Amino acid sequence: MRRRAGIILQARLGSSRLPGKALATIAGQTILEHCLRRLMFPGVAPVVLATTDRSEDQALVDVAERLGAAVFRGDASDVLGRFVAAAAAFGFESIVRATGDNPGTDIEAPGRLLSALRAAEADYVHEQGLPYGAAVEAVTRDALIRAAHETTQPDDREHVTIYVRRNTHLFHVLELLAPAPLRRPGVRLTVDTAEDLARVRAIFERAGSDMPSLRQLIEAAGHPVRSEVA
Amino acid sequence: MNVLITAASRRVPLVQAFNNALVSLGVPGRVVVTDVNPLSPAVQVADRAYRVPLAHDPEYLAELLKICESERIGLAVPTIDDEAELFGAARERFAELGTLAACSSQSTAALCNDKYATWRHLAAAGIPAARTYLPKDLASKPPFPLFIKPRIGRGAVGAHRIRNKRELDFFVRYVDKPVIQEYLESPEYTIDVLCDLNGRPVHIVPRERVVIRAGVMDRGRTVKWPALIELAEQVCQAIPFVGAFNIQCRLREGWPAIFEINPRFSGGIPLTIAAGADFPKLLIKMALGIPVPPAIGDFKEGTWMTSYETSFFLDETSLRLPVCEPRARMGEVA
Structure with missing residues (x-):
């Protein structure tokens, strides 16, 4: 039987290195808008913004609701708990986890990973080799629930899937290679610092589209992708 | 995961098998086919179909690559001998588009297409052959x-x-x-083999071709004869294969001897799939990057197939087979 799938984007305004970055603009849109639109575009699964119950994050909720994404608000520090609660609230049994600091998320990655999660009957799937900040990960709700019950380590609770990835004897963890044309691990597309923001702004500017594909971003970053058909 | 089956022609069961595999795996996707003729039966059952030139046309490969890019094909399955070498030589070009070409290398295809070279190679490896x-x-x-x-x-x-x-x-x-x-006067056997991307056999399914019509098995049954399975394993050690291929053999003094190897899906593959060796499902898994463990001998012996002709009835206005016009990439959509 096919499991109900959903995409959960975690985002908050509080960031130690670059406060408020989710609402920083790149090519005329906030980073949060880029993230949500790229995840919603292929229509493979409903998208939920999972943010904190802090009042400052109401601004993110407003953006998500304007774009038609669902919203879940939960614990600020226990992100793992927030994911489990969000998945339960929306009835998701398979979850794609995306993060709100990646405006260059691969548009097609959620579809690929959900396909692999189902086909391999895995608990967790991740792709290696994509540009830094382009990947998402897929995990079952059952695996997250088990992790939430079994770990109290702060890192496990903050980074959601670490416990599952680390305990390969408990979970069926699948590490896949990203599609060859997108395998450019040297390209950095995440926005973690002010320098990142400036670089990603320049890449989007060169890409010249309001929703550039990952190939276009890689090319704009100065790493040509051979795709011409002779 | 979209799948492309080239030169689909009469391979209706293969198109349906890939469709079933996508559904049973829970993988969203469609099966796209190519053909030269809009009347081809497989065109009628595919999710989408494109007209392409014949395999020896200089534009053939470019047309296929265009379809792979436009349709975001994850898995391309060649089906005829004429294109085996071309596909084998272009595996990297398909990979650059994110498409796994489920085929062996050009040198393997060339070896199998040359029946004299095949015999010499098998004989040198000590493998029984006609x-x-x-x-x-x-x-x-x-x-x-x-x-x-x-x-x-x-x-x-x-x-x-x-x-x-x-x-x-x-x-x-x-x-x-x-x-x-x-000339080997005996029952004829075809051994369907599926190899993973490293050339390791995943499935080996021998079947007896009881009734043959126009070169394709009409009636037959799966057999679990160790000599046939071991023969296929020997072939996999002597020649590097990727994806589906089939070995044809007859008996010499009671033991199998190969008279042909075809580096592609066999016409009788529906029987192998029905016996539990679901090659399409495993190829989709490979294209998704999921490891596929060997399951040699894991199929139902004594599964019979008996076939009949069926027809599609088409309105004249529906006999159109478009060529592929490249569409905007996802990122280029406003």
Whole structure:
């Protein structure tokens, strides 16, 4: 039987290195808008913004609701708990986890990973080799629930899937290679610092589209992708 | 995960098998086919179909690559001998588009397409095969009957049984670049083999071809004879294969000897799938990057297939097969 799938984007305004970055603009849109639109575009699964119950994050909720994404608000520090609660609230049994600091998320990655999660009957799937900040990960709700019950380590609770990835004897963890044309691990597309923001702004500017594909971003970053058909 | 099946023609069950595999795996996707003729039956059951030139046309590969890019194909499955070498040589070009070309290398395809080279290679590896000669190497008084066929050939086209010297003299001139094989009078077996991307056999399914019509098995059954399975394992050690291929053999003194290897899906593959060796499902898994463990011998013995003809009835206005016009990439949509 096919499991109900959903995409959960975690985002908050509080960031130690670059406060408020989710609402920083790149090519005329906030980073949060880029993230949500790229995840919603292929229509493979409903998208939920999972943010904190802090009042400052109401601004993110407003953006998500304007774009038609669902919203879940939960614990600020226990992100793992927030994911489990969000998945339960929306009835998701398979979850794609995306993060709100990646405006260059691969548009097609959620579809690929959900396909692999189902086909391999895995608990967790991740792709290696994509540009830094382009990947998402897929995990079952059952695996997250088990992790939430079994770990109290702060890192496990903050980074959601670490416990599952680390305990390969408990979970069926699948590490896949990203599609060859997108395998450019040297390209950095995440926005973690002010320098990142400036670089990603320049890449989007060169890409010249309001929703550039990952190939276009890689090319704009100065790493040509051979795709011409002779 | 979208799947492309080229030269789909009459391979309706193969198209349906890939569709079923996507559904049973819970993988969203569609099956796209190519053909030269809008009347081809497989065109009628595919999710989408495109007209392409013949495989030897200089534009053939470019058309396929265009379809792969436009349709975001994750898995491309060639089906005919004519395109095997072309596909094998272009595997990296498909990979650059994110498409796994489920086929062996160009050198493997070339070896299998050349029946004399296949015999020499198998003989050198000590693998039982039907003795194969060029006309100049044949003894002046060979034992009849013999079998003659084009050295580079497709299916049963141009293959003839030779009963005497008079027929031999005629067919040596009649058949284009012929090879002559010893004639093995016995039941015929086809062994369907699936190899992973590293050439390791995943499935080996022998079946007896009980009734053959137009070169394709009409009635047959799966058999779990260890000698046939071991023969296929020997072949996999001697020749690097990727994806589906099939070995054809008959018996010499009660033991199997190979007379042909085809680096593509067999026409009788529906029986193998029905017996539990779901090649399409496993190829989709490979294209997704999911490891596929070997399951040699894991199929139901004694599964029979009996086939019948069926027809599609089409409105004349629906007989259109478009060529692929590249569409905007996802990122280029406003």
